[in-house]
Amino acid sequence: MRPAAARRLSSGRATSATPSRTRNRWGQGERLRAEALEAAARLLGELGTVEGLSLRAVAREVGVAPASLYGHFADKSALVDALLDGITDRLLRLLAEAAATVDGADPTTRIRAQLLAFCEFSLANPGLYRVMFGERLGQPGSPARALAETLRDSLRACEAAGARLRLPADRAGLVLMVGTVGRVAISQAPSANHDEAIVVGFVDDLLSLVFESA
DSSP: OHHHHHHHHHHTOOOSSOOOOOOOOTTOHHHHHHHHHHHHHHHHHHHOSGGGOOHHHHHHHHTSOGGGGTTTOSSHHHHHHHHHHHHHHHHHHHHHHHHHTOOOSOTHHHHHHHHHHHHHHHHHOHHHHHHHTTSSTTOTTOHHHHHHHHHHHHHHHHHHTTOOBSSOHHHHHHHHHHHHHHHHHHHTSTTSOOOHHHHHHHHHHHHHHHBOOO
């Protein structure tokens, strides 16, 4: 999970040279916008903070003049907002797909699948992870808010299916989110042990703290 992501990150470091890029045809502005968002995510993975990000750096990474991006993003804040919207959409799809792939009698397996899918996504996309939990935290429509609400709803579904929680669903969802987010942050440290089994075991420990045993 993590080692492959680390290799991609180390091999994709931006250079001072402007990469060559085929000019978009008329009507392909959305392609440039998508490329700019992908470039911003890559740069965030290297920079480690939104503060160092700039439209000029993103334009250099894509291979266009900075003025070409202003038709899509008025400033850096608009770029970050667009990144957040895209992350929220991806995260919600990912969580829904993870829950749908589990077919078991135990209702907790679905929320476990969602947590593991979130961990895998975050470790594979460190730049996006930093935006998820570093900007607009808790605001409506933010990735963090979407994750918390999805976990809360999943926990309520578990209760409806007969599972017993040690905490109200909204508080239990926050415990799961904060614990998982913290575990991901630790796993992203350069000196961390990136063994996937450690993350899986931690998620299982969290679930055991939230759910009462039968």
